[in-house]
Every structure is written in C-alpha cells, then in structure tokens.
Amino acid sequence: MKTALKPILSAVLVTVTLVGCSRKKDSFINRNFHAVTAEYNTLYNGYNELEQGRKNLNTSYRDNYWAILPVERMQIEEDVILPGQSENAEFSIAEEKAVKAIQMHSMNIQGKEKNPQMDEAYLLLGKARYFDQRFIPALEAFNYILYKYPASDKINQAKVWREKTNMRLDNSELAIINLKRLLEQEELEGQDLADATSILAQAYINTKHLDSALAQIAVAAKTTTKNNEKGRFAFIEGQLYNALNKADSANLAFDKVIALNRKIPKKYLINAHLEKAKNFDYTTGNKLEFMEHLTKLEKNRENRPFLDHIYHQKAQYYLTLGNDSLAQVFYNKSLRENSLDKILVATNYETLGDMSFDANRYKDAGSYYDSTMTSMVENSKAFRVIKRKRENLEDVIYYEGVAEVNDSILNLVSLSKDERLQFFKDYTATLKLKAEEEAEKQAVLEQKKGLALNNAGNTAANTFAKTKKSGANSSSFYFYNDQTVAYGKNEFLRIWGDRELADNWRWSSKSAASNFAALETGSEVDGSTNELFDPEYYIAQIPTDSDEIATLIKDRDYAYYQLGLIYKEKFKEYDLSKDKFLALLNNNPEERLILPSKYNLYKIYELQGRSDAVSIAKNDIITNYPESRYAQLLSNPGLAAERDENSPESVYENTYKLFQNQEFERVISKSNSSISMFEGDAMVPKFELLKAFAIGRLYGFEAYEKAINDVAVNYANTTEGVQAQDIINNALEALRSSEFSENESFKSFKVVYEFQNTADNGLEDFVKTLDESVKKVEYFNLSTSVDVYNKDTTFVVVHGLKSIEGAQGFMQLLEKEDRKKLTRPFTSISSKNYRTIQIHKNIDTYKTIQ
CATH class of the missing domain: 1.25.40.10 (Tetratricopeptide repeat domain)
Known part of the structure; x- marks a missing residue:
C-alpha cells in the first residue's frame, strides 16, 4: 500500500508545482511562489x-x-x-x-x-x-x-x-x-x-x-x-x-x-584636521598649540599614508609666517612622499617655483614650473597660467646659463699655469674622494650580498651532502639538483666575480668588479688610471685659440646685455638689471653694447629716483656720444613723447613697407644696416626674420632655408626665433620639391611675360597697355600683377585663366588692335607651377619641358 502511494504523492506534488509556476493564474500559491522565488533567489x-x-x-x-x-x-x-x-x-x-x-x-x-x-x-x-x-x-x-x-x-x-x-x-x-x-x-x-x-x-x-x-x-x-x-x-x-x-x-x-x-x-578624519588647519587664524590663534597639533598628526604611525598632505600643511604654516627655508623643507618632504594627489604635487611645485622666482632664482623657478605642468591637466586654465610663467622665464634661463658657463671658462683662461694646476688638483682630489666613498659603499653592499650567497650556498651544500649520504632514489648527477646548481653558481661568483663568457676568462682584466676587489684588499682607487682624476685632462680642454676665446667673451657680454634688458623690462627687477649692465661695462664689451647699456642704466636710475646717478649717466651719454639718438632724446626730452623716425620701430615699419613693395634688395640692405645700428635691441630679430623672407623671395629656396635656419639658431629664445623654427618644422619640407606638375591637372593658369631689370625695359608702358586690354575681355575675370623674380628679372603676370589651352591662346582673347601692341613672347603656366618657379627660381627648366 505504501509503495502504491509514493507515485501518487509524487504526481500530486509535481502537479501542484506546475500549477503554482503559472504566471497567468491569480491564486495564493502562484503569487507567493513567484514572489518568494524572485525575492530570495534572483533578486537576492x-x-x-x-x-x-x-x-x-x-x-x-x-x-x-x-x-x-x-x-x-x-x-x-x-x-x-x-x-x-x-x-x-x-x-x-x-x-x-x-x-x-x-x-x-x-x-x-x-x-x-x-x-x-x-x-x-x-x-x-x-x-x-x-x-x-x-x-x-x-x-x-x-x-x-x-x-x-x-x-x-x-x-x-x-x-x-x-x-x-x-x-x-x-x-x-x-x-x-x-x-x-x-x-x-x-x-x-x-x-x-x-x-x-x-x-x-x-x-x-x-x-x-x-x-x-x-x-x-x-x-x-x-x-x-x-x-x-x-x-x-x-x-x-x-x-x-x-x-x-x-x-x-x-x-x-x-x-x-x-x-x-x-x-x-x-581619510575623512585626517582631511577634517587639515581643513581646520587651513582655517587657523594666524593673528589671534595659538601658534605653538597649532604646530604641536600638526606635529602630533605627523608622528602618528596610522597617519603615514597622509604625510604628503600633513607636510604640505606644515609648509603652508611656515610660509605664512615668512620662514621660507623651513617652508621649502616641508614642501620637499611632501614631494618625497610620492603623493598620488596630482593637485597637491602641482601646488607644491608651483609654490616652490614662486618662492624661487621671488628670490630671483629664475633658473630654479623654471625647473619647478616644468615639474608643475607635468602634474596638471594639459590645456586647462591653470596649466596655461603656469605655461605663460614658464615661457616668460625662457630667455632669462637661457642667458643666465650662457653667462654662467662662459664666465667659468673665461675665469680659467685668465688663471696662470700654476693656478690652473692647483685648481684642478683640488677638484680631482674631491672627485677621487667621492669615488672612493662610493666604491666603499658598493663594496659593503657586495660583502653583504656575498654573505647572503654563502649562507644559501652552505644550505645547498649541506643538502647535497645529505642527498649523497642518504642514497636517495633521485639522480645524484650534480646538474639535476637545483640547490646544488645554485650553490655552484654562488661559489663561482664568490671566487671569480662576474666574468664574461669568453676565452681567457681567468684574466684579472675580465673582472667587472675589479675596483671593488681592490677596495676589499685595502688598496685605494688609482686616480692615475682614470683621466677624470687627472688635472692635465681638464687643463687640456681650456680653450687657447684667440678666436674661440673672443667668441666666448662676445657671447657672455651679449648674455649680460640681454639679462639686463629682461630684468628691467619684463620682471621690473631694477637692482638685478643694474648689476648686469654694470658687470657688462666692466668687461670692456664691444662698442655696440656700451651706449645702449649706459642708456638703460640711466633709465634705471631714473626709475629708482637716484637723481645724482641720473645726472652722471645723462652727462656721460650727451658728452661722449653727442650724435647718437640717445643723446638727442636726452638733450630734447620732447622727442621722447613723439615717434622718433630713427627709432628701431619706425625704421622697421619703413623697411617692411619696402618688402610689401617687393623692393627686396633694399630690404636686405636696410635690414643689414639696421641690425648693425640697433645691435642688442629687441627689434634686431625682427629685422633678421624680415631679411630672411626677402632673401627667399629674391634668391630662392636654398638661400631662404639657410637664412631661416640662421634666425632659428641665433635667436632661438625670441618670438622670431620660435617662428623661424616653426617654419623649419612645418613648412620647409612642403617647399623643398622643385618638380613640376602636369598643367592639365589644374584649373588656374597664368600668362608670364619676362622683363630684364634695365632702365629702358619698357615695363611700365607694357603694363599700362596690358591692363587696358584685359579689361575688354568679358568672359574671364582677368587681372595683372608685377612680380619680382630675381634681382635681374621681373615678371608681368596675367591671372584668371581656366585652362592651359586658354593660357596658350591668351592672345586670341584680345581684340585685334591690342594684339598688335602686345607682341612680346610669354609663358603659359599653372598657378601651382608658377609657385614652384618663384620658390626655386627655375623658369628656364620649366621652359625646356614645355
């Protein structure tokens, strides 16, 4: 009976389950089955x-x-x-x-x-x-x-x-x-x-x-x-x-x-403490208690992950109190924590940069600003602000570097032979001492490493011995046991050192750690075997050629002059500027730098309100340089309020007008004279760049490339130098090819007439007649221009033709009477190929392939 009931009960249970699983029947069993299953299975x-x-x-x-x-x-x-x-x-x-x-x-x-x-x-x-x-x-x-x-x-x-x-x-x-x-x-x-x-x-x-x-x-x-x-x-x-x-x-x-x-x-707890610290009232608050609180936070071992922020807050405390040296210490401690907070890192670097800037350490400030930008979002507003600060320091860092290096070299040049020898003996002795200290440290590290290897080796040797004694089933062949192999390698390193796999490996010269071995045996580093420890090595590198020394002096003096201008005009650091100009004048510089330096000193004394120094500087310029424009300005102060037609700015504007009028030879000549006249002035790079453009228009690509390279190299830290470098990087390659393209592939063409640059070439009359003739052509929007080709040739060009056939048949577009007046031969060319001949001055090559 029981056996018969089991299948019946099972069938009933299956039926109930199937009925309960139905989602279409609204019953107590169905609702609760699906609710419980959803809640405690799927949703859970x-x-x-x-x-x-x-x-x-x-x-x-x-x-x-x-x-x-x-x-x-x-x-x-x-x-x-x-x-x-x-x-x-x-x-x-x-x-x-x-x-x-x-x-x-x-x-x-x-x-x-x-x-x-x-x-x-x-x-x-x-x-x-x-x-x-x-x-x-x-x-x-x-x-x-x-x-x-x-x-x-x-x-x-x-x-x-x-x-x-x-x-x-x-x-x-x-x-x-x-x-x-x-x-x-x-x-x-x-x-x-x-x-x-x-x-x-x-x-x-x-x-x-x-x-x-x-x-x-x-x-x-x-x-x-x-x-x-x-x-x-x-x-x-x-x-x-x-x-x-x-x-x-x-x-x-x-x-x-x-x-x-x-x-x-x-993190909430520590930052709450730090936010309260930021709100500390430095006028009425208890500074001792405040610093004790920050120090307590610093020394709590649980706060180690937050030391970067704690050190930063201590630095802020010292900076607010005017203790810059301690502030710098804690900003650097904060940076050494390798914080993941990019804003904190950037703030630390920026503050250190500002502190260096305020202390006139512009080179250090530039380095700090560089580091600041690496921790900022590129092209953000804050990034652009720091970038502008850094760019303002570009020139001063460059010229300070030139002045520092050249002064050091020239100081060595000025020493006698014995003084040079003694200087470098002291220098190499210091180097040798540092090398010995470093080698000693390395030897100690090697010794510790060797002890560790010996301990490992002894363990391996004991294991190897036990294995042999026990007669284990595993093979007793040496290279089948990892521990004994490691022991053998360590023993080799201990006895022979790190040797290269090569013939005659036992020779002592093959040892990579010979210096360490020498130290272990008590011998010193032999300075005679290393040229860096030899005073004569350095003495031999001191320049002796008079031209080379003269170049060093010239570059140093020019750097001093530029630094004087930068400190005066850009940073308003008049004492620093004055020191640079005075140092320059004490060096007996080139004549071209003396007068501008004296005039700038005059202006600095005037800004500082030093009336006696102003009078002395003014009288010096008027007395010793009466024909100069500076003397004229000082003698007649009214000229300063007007634009002096002989000022660099006015001369540049006039020269640029010559460039626009295609008077390129005059531009080059005028630029050369202006560069000599205004040497040291901020306008000189502008004249150089304008001259490079004129050279390119007159003499072609190769001359232009050389001229633009000269501007980029000689004036690298000016706006014009940067512009020249940008041309080299992004434009020159596109201009380099002198190959011509198929005329049929273009839709803009020109007709070119050639005139030699002689007094009676008839160019003006021809242009007048041509202009009158093309105005009568109704089906094309034609225009003319006069373009300089080179110093010997000028082009008269007709623009606006749509095909090479139309250019070749240009005369047929004109009225019969006009054709009789315009009988000169011409060249038909696409606009693209015309650009090529103007860049590379190769119209003769073009004619041979047409």
Missing part, C-alpha cells in the same frame, strides 16, 4: 552583485579634497557606453538578474501586477543601469515604477533615484523641483530623508546655490543611519561653510567629523 543574487559593484566603485574612486566633495562617490567616464557594453561586470550581472526576475516571475494579469516583488526588480534594474552609467535606460526603469506601481512601498526610493539620474543628465533644476515636491508631500524619515536631502543638496551645489545646499546637507548628516555618510556629509557641510567664508561654522562641522573618529574612514 542581483542585489549582492550590485553591492559588490558599488564597493569596487568606492575602492577605485579618488576624492578631490581641493573642491567640494560630491555627495556620491562615483567616477563619471567621458567615453560613451554603447549598447551591449559595460564598465563593470557586477552591474551587468545585477541587470541580468533583474531582467530574469521580471521575465520569469512577473504576473501581469488583466493589466495588473500580482507579484509584489516586481517593483524591487525594476528598482534593481534602474540602479544597475545607473551605476553602469547608462542613465537614459535607468531613467526609464525608475519612471516605470512610478507609472506602474504607484502604491509601492519603494515609490519614494524610486523618486529619489530618478532625480539622481536627472542630475547625471545635467537636469539639476528639474531634480530640485521634484525633490522639493517630494519633501513637501511626503513625511520622509530615517535613511529615506537622508537620501532625498543629500541629493537635493548635490543639486543645489551643481547650480551654485551653496546656502540652500548647506541646509539640506545638514539634515542629511543628522538623519542618515550610515556612519560613512555621516562623516562625508558633515565634511561637505564644513566645505560649504568655508566656501561661504564662515570659518568658525566650518570648524564646528569638521569637529563633528573628528568626533566620529574610528567609525568613519581615516
């Missing part, structure tokens, strides 16, 4: 994946404490997420679980959902999409809950999440409206109230209404049940007070964070 696993994904997001996210923290820790990626793609596998799985719950357990009967877990499923679906940064699909899921399940107990959560999504879609104003309505219509409490008010605070922050955000974040910090959120919201509250310049209230908020102590992540 989905929420587990969601939480794991959120933890991963929090772990990878780095807060920027230099700005107001966002309420939610979530890094928004700039890349667009395409359908089917996902940034996080956990969120994809969570979404799949939500979809599976909906597909397998939804009971939509006669337009009504009978499974009470479906609102949870859609909420999970929206959250998974939200964290996967697919905000439009997430918004659809949350809106579906609001539309389909208005009586759900999750309706308020859905509304909050919908507004979070709206904010991510840059609809903060809409989020504010909806969240305010929610708070007015519903009596939220606990975590629901904290979620709503915190998101509303974020929306206000996004729209720059910080006072409104402050009220909401305070409610959120008070009502949230999660300690992490308590700490974060209180910290944001303090930041908002700081943004509103309410330091006392901010400190009270940060005290709330500090009071939570170990209940919150350490």
Whole structure:
C-alpha cells in the first residue's frame, strides 16, 4: 500500500508545482511562489552583485579634497557606453538578474501586477543601469515604477533615484523641483530623508546655490543611519561653510567629523584636521598649540599614508609666517612622499617655483614650473597660467646659463699655469674622494650580498651532502639538483666575480668588479688610471685659440646685455638689471653694447629716483656720444613723447613697407644696416626674420632655408626665433620639391611675360597697355600683377585663366588692335607651377619641358 502511494504523492506534488509556476493564474500559491522565488533567489543574487559593484566603485574612486566633495562617490567616464557594453561586470550581472526576475516571475494579469516583488526588480534594474552609467535606460526603469506601481512601498526610493539620474543628465533644476515636491508631500524619515536631502543638496551645489545646499546637507548628516555618510556629509557641510567664508561654522562641522573618529574612514578624519588647519587664524590663534597639533598628526604611525598632505600643511604654516627655508623643507618632504594627489604635487611645485622666482632664482623657478605642468591637466586654465610663467622665464634661463658657463671658462683662461694646476688638483682630489666613498659603499653592499650567497650556498651544500649520504632514489648527477646548481653558481661568483663568457676568462682584466676587489684588499682607487682624476685632462680642454676665446667673451657680454634688458623690462627687477649692465661695462664689451647699456642704466636710475646717478649717466651719454639718438632724446626730452623716425620701430615699419613693395634688395640692405645700428635691441630679430623672407623671395629656396635656419639658431629664445623654427618644422619640407606638375591637372593658369631689370625695359608702358586690354575681355575675370623674380628679372603676370589651352591662346582673347601692341613672347603656366618657379627660381627648366 505504501509503495502504491509514493507515485501518487509524487504526481500530486509535481502537479501542484506546475500549477503554482503559472504566471497567468491569480491564486495564493502562484503569487507567493513567484514572489518568494524572485525575492530570495534572483533578486537576492542581483542585489549582492550590485553591492559588490558599488564597493569596487568606492575602492577605485579618488576624492578631490581641493573642491567640494560630491555627495556620491562615483567616477563619471567621458567615453560613451554603447549598447551591449559595460564598465563593470557586477552591474551587468545585477541587470541580468533583474531582467530574469521580471521575465520569469512577473504576473501581469488583466493589466495588473500580482507579484509584489516586481517593483524591487525594476528598482534593481534602474540602479544597475545607473551605476553602469547608462542613465537614459535607468531613467526609464525608475519612471516605470512610478507609472506602474504607484502604491509601492519603494515609490519614494524610486523618486529619489530618478532625480539622481536627472542630475547625471545635467537636469539639476528639474531634480530640485521634484525633490522639493517630494519633501513637501511626503513625511520622509530615517535613511529615506537622508537620501532625498543629500541629493537635493548635490543639486543645489551643481547650480551654485551653496546656502540652500548647506541646509539640506545638514539634515542629511543628522538623519542618515550610515556612519560613512555621516562623516562625508558633515565634511561637505564644513566645505560649504568655508566656501561661504564662515570659518568658525566650518570648524564646528569638521569637529563633528573628528568626533566620529574610528567609525568613519581615516581619510575623512585626517582631511577634517587639515581643513581646520587651513582655517587657523594666524593673528589671534595659538601658534605653538597649532604646530604641536600638526606635529602630533605627523608622528602618528596610522597617519603615514597622509604625510604628503600633513607636510604640505606644515609648509603652508611656515610660509605664512615668512620662514621660507623651513617652508621649502616641508614642501620637499611632501614631494618625497610620492603623493598620488596630482593637485597637491602641482601646488607644491608651483609654490616652490614662486618662492624661487621671488628670490630671483629664475633658473630654479623654471625647473619647478616644468615639474608643475607635468602634474596638471594639459590645456586647462591653470596649466596655461603656469605655461605663460614658464615661457616668460625662457630667455632669462637661457642667458643666465650662457653667462654662467662662459664666465667659468673665461675665469680659467685668465688663471696662470700654476693656478690652473692647483685648481684642478683640488677638484680631482674631491672627485677621487667621492669615488672612493662610493666604491666603499658598493663594496659593503657586495660583502653583504656575498654573505647572503654563502649562507644559501652552505644550505645547498649541506643538502647535497645529505642527498649523497642518504642514497636517495633521485639522480645524484650534480646538474639535476637545483640547490646544488645554485650553490655552484654562488661559489663561482664568490671566487671569480662576474666574468664574461669568453676565452681567457681567468684574466684579472675580465673582472667587472675589479675596483671593488681592490677596495676589499685595502688598496685605494688609482686616480692615475682614470683621466677624470687627472688635472692635465681638464687643463687640456681650456680653450687657447684667440678666436674661440673672443667668441666666448662676445657671447657672455651679449648674455649680460640681454639679462639686463629682461630684468628691467619684463620682471621690473631694477637692482638685478643694474648689476648686469654694470658687470657688462666692466668687461670692456664691444662698442655696440656700451651706449645702449649706459642708456638703460640711466633709465634705471631714473626709475629708482637716484637723481645724482641720473645726472652722471645723462652727462656721460650727451658728452661722449653727442650724435647718437640717445643723446638727442636726452638733450630734447620732447622727442621722447613723439615717434622718433630713427627709432628701431619706425625704421622697421619703413623697411617692411619696402618688402610689401617687393623692393627686396633694399630690404636686405636696410635690414643689414639696421641690425648693425640697433645691435642688442629687441627689434634686431625682427629685422633678421624680415631679411630672411626677402632673401627667399629674391634668391630662392636654398638661400631662404639657410637664412631661416640662421634666425632659428641665433635667436632661438625670441618670438622670431620660435617662428623661424616653426617654419623649419612645418613648412620647409612642403617647399623643398622643385618638380613640376602636369598643367592639365589644374584649373588656374597664368600668362608670364619676362622683363630684364634695365632702365629702358619698357615695363611700365607694357603694363599700362596690358591692363587696358584685359579689361575688354568679358568672359574671364582677368587681372595683372608685377612680380619680382630675381634681382635681374621681373615678371608681368596675367591671372584668371581656366585652362592651359586658354593660357596658350591668351592672345586670341584680345581684340585685334591690342594684339598688335602686345607682341612680346610669354609663358603659359599653372598657378601651382608658377609657385614652384618663384620658390626655386627655375623658369628656364620649366621652359625646356614645355
């Protein structure tokens, strides 16, 4: 009987199960089966994946404490997420679980959902999409809950999440409206109230209404049940007070964070201390107590991950008190912590750069600014500011380097033979001492390494001996045992050192560690075997050629002159500028630099209000250089208010007008005389570049390339030098080819008449007749020009023809009477090939291939 009942009971159970699985029958069993299965199977696993994904997001996210923290820790990626793609596998799985719950357990009967877990499923679906940064699909899921399940107990959560999504879609104003309505219509409490008010605070922050955000974040910090959120919201509250310049209230908020102590992540606690430190009142605060507090934070072993910020704050303290040396120490200590906070690193470097700049250490400042830019977002506003600072230092760094190097060399040149020998004996003795110290350190390291190898080797030897004694089944062949092989290698290294695999490997010269071996045996490094320890090696490199020495002096003097100008005009450092000009004059420089230097000294004394020095400098210039334009300006101050027609600027403008009129020979001649006349003036590079352009137009590509290279090399640190280098990098290669193209492949052509540059060439009459003739041609928009080809030839060119045949038959376009007047031979050419002949001056080559 019992046996007969078993199949019956099994059939009944299967039937009940199948009936209960139906999603189309509204019964107690069906509803509860699908609700329980969805809640404790699919949705449970989905929420587990969601939480794991959120933890991963929090772990990878780095807060920027230099700005107001966002309420939610979530890094928004700039890349667009395409359908089917996902940034996080956990969120994809969570979404799949939500979809599976909906597909397998939804009971939509006669337009009504009978499974009470479906609102949870859609909420999970929206959250998974939200964290996967697919905000439009997430918004659809949350809106579906609001539309389909208005009586759900999750309706308020859905509304909050919908507004979070709206904010991510840059609809903060809409989020504010909806969240305010929610708070007015519903009596939220606990975590629901904290979620709503915190998101509303974020929306206000996004729209720059910080006072409104402050009220909401305070409610959120008070009502949230999660300690992490308590700490974060209180910290944001303090930041908002700081943004509103309410330091006392901010400190009270940060005290709330500090009071939570170990209940919150350490980063909130330390940054709360640091934010309070930033608010320290240096006029009324207890400085001793404040420094003791920072030192206590520094010495706490638990705070080691935050030493970069603690050191930075101590540096700020010393900088504010004017103790620059200690400030510099702590900025450098902060940098040595290898901080991952790029803003902190950039701030440290920038501050050190500013300190060096203020101390007139411009070369150091330039290096610090270079380091600053490596830690900044390229092309950001802050980056561009630092870049401009660095570019302003380019010239001073370059010329300071030239002056320093050349002064050092010239100082050695001026020493007697015995003085040189003694100088380099002292220098090489120092080098030798440093080398011995370094070798000694290396020897100690090698010795420690050898002891470690010996210990390992002894272990291997003992193992090898035990293996032999035991007669183990494993092979006793030496190379089959890893430990004995290691022992053998270590013994070889200990006895022979690191030898190259080569013939005669036993020779001592093959040892890579011979210096270390020498030290171990007590001998010293032999300076005679190394030319770097030989004074004669350095003495031999001191220049003796008079031309080379003269070049060094000339470059040094020019660097001094440029430094004087830069310090005076760009940095307003008049004492530094004065020192450079005086040092230059004491060096007995070239005549061309003396007068400009004296005039600049006169202007510096005038700016400093040193009337006696002004009178002396003025009389010196007027007496000794009466014909100069400087003497004229000093004798007749009224000229200074007007544009002196002999000033560099006026001369350059006139020369440029000559260039526009294609008077290239005059441009070159005028530029050469102006370069000599105004040597040392900031306008000289402009004349050089203009001359290079004129050379190119007159003599062709090769001459132009050489001229533009000269400007780039000789004036590398000027705007014109940079422009010349840009031409070399980006334009010269496109101009280099002198090959001609097929005329038929173009749609713009010219007719070219050649005239020799002689007094009676008849060019003007020809141009007049040609202009009158082309005006009568109705079917083409023709024009003419007179173009210089080279110093011997000028072209008269007709523009506007559309084909090579039209250019070749140009005369047929003219009236019969005009053809009789224009009987000169001409060349038909495309605009592209005309450009080539002007660049390379090769019209004769073009004629031979036509």
